[in-house]
Amino acid sequence: MEEGPYKCVRDGNGTVNRVIRMGTRKSQLARIQTDYVAEKLKTLYPDVHLEIVAMSTIGDKILDTALSKIGEKSLFTKELENALERNEVDLVVHSLKDLPTTLPNGFTIGAVLQRESPHDAVVLHPKNSGLTLDTLPDGSVIGTSSLRRAAQLKKRFPHLEFKDIRGNLNTRLKKLDEKEDYAAIILAAAGLKRMGWEARVSQVLGPEDCMYAVGQGALAVEVRARDCDILEMVSTLHHSETVLRCIAERAFLRRLEGGCSVPVAVNTEVKDSVLSLTGAVYSLDGADSLKEAMETSVDPGNKLVAAADIQHVGVTAHNVPQCAQVAAEKLGVDLADLLLSKGAMEILTTARKLNDAR
Numbered sequence: 001m002e003e004g005p006y007k008c009v010r011d012g013n014g015t016v017n018r019v020i021r022m023g024t025r026k027s028q029l030a031r032i033q034t035d036y037v038a039e040k041l042k043t044l045y046p047d048v049h050l051e052i053v054a055m056s057t058i059g060d061k062i063l064d065t066a067l068s069k070i071g072e073k074s075l076f077t078k079e080l081e082n083a084l085e086r087n088e089v090d091l092v093v094h095s096l097k098d099l100p101t102t103l104p105n106g107f108t109i110g111a112v113l114q115r116e117s118p119h120d121a122v123v124l125h126p127k128n129s130g131l132t133l134d135t136l137p138d139g140s141v142i143g144t145s146s147l148r149r150a151a152q153l154k155k156r157f158p159h160l161e162f163k164d165i166r167g168n169l170n171t172r173l174k175k176l177d178e179k180e181d182y183a184a185i186i187l188a189a190a191g192l193k194r195m196g197w198e199a200r201v202s203q204v205l206g207p208e209d210c211m212y213a214v215g216q217g218a219l220a221v222e223v224r225a226r227d228c229d230i231l232e233m234v235s236t237l238h239h240s241e242t243v244l245r246c247i248a249e250r251a252f253l254r255r256l257e258g259g260c261s262v263p264v265a266v267n268t269e270v271k272d273s274v275l276s277l278t279g280a281v282y283s284l285d286g287a288d289s290l291k292e293a294m295e296t297s298v299d300p301g302n303k304l305v306a307a308a309d310i311q312h313v314g315v316t317a318h319n320v321p322q323c324a325q326v327a328a329e330k331l332g333v334d335l336a337d338l339l340l341s342k343g344a345m346e347i348l349t350t351a352r353k354l355n356d357a358r
Helices: 028-044 078-085 147-156 169-178 189-194 228-235 240-256 322-341 344-357
Strands: 006-010 016-025 049-055 091-095 107-112 120-124 141-143 161-163 184-188 201-205 219-224 264-271 274-282 289-297
Touching: 016 028, 016 078, 028 049, 028 091, 028 169, 028 189, 028 219, 028 228, 049 078, 078 091, 078 107, 078 219, 107 228, 107 240, 120 189, 141 169, 147 161, 147 264, 147 274, 147 344, 169 184, 184 189, 189 201, 219 228, 240 264, 240 274, 240 322, 240 344, 274 322, 274 344, 289 322, 289 344, 322 344
Parallel strands: 016 049, 016 091, 141 161, 141 184
Antiparallel strands: 006 016, 091 219, 107 219, 120 184, 120 201, 264 274, 274 289
């Protein structure tokens, strides 16, 4: 039954309950992530009925081209946001790293859940079991769809070669296992864990080998900014430390105007109310790079400000102290400005041009 602008259902007792429609991509990982968010919401709001609406995105359909070559910042989000705009769904679950740092008007990130490991992982071809990136033979081919990973790893492991590999997690693992094209592939550790494939991880890459992508490992719930009730409902899923880390990372990337087509990497940590951010930009071959670190206090003190409509790089988090969010965003901007003052834009512009020419 329909009542007003929202879909509702009547339960066995005759009570009318609202249906919350959750948009997601069709991939197995996306469904697992959405089911996880749905379980959290169901625990908090047992009377709400949840419906999952799965759809394909541009990034799911174009599988023969490197992500960085498609030239669309909303590869995995556009169709989902269109459905949100048309009121076909009430919220959308994303991997935060897929969400551009500037959202379309009228949308906001209403929840950033506690982050899984943000690091990258090495998955070896079964014949290379027991080896590491260091010990793989010279000329071994490593599959990755990420310019960020390739740029860092080319510099760190010059004896290896790097080639694009596309497809969802299942497809990439199949390509690795069933052919001899790749000695190993690099994937996000969080995705492998959510799929229950931790046993395939032979090596987790720390920041000294490969810093991660902005937002990597975190799930985000995107909603219509005007839907105060949905926004309030999903905001209970916010994880404060993850929110602050990801605001800093997204502010850093937005200031640099980065995206899929340029190698930008970060590392963040919160310890004793101090948020530290390390950020770097790379040339495509990793030969040129700039890397700096900064930190700021995110101690809320007594400055908890209730601001009804303030977003920080697309995130609305009323239950996280505003002063801490402001400090996190400023940290990202300040670190980006430091890198820009040292020539980051020249490195990124060259990387973008070379990538476009490939």
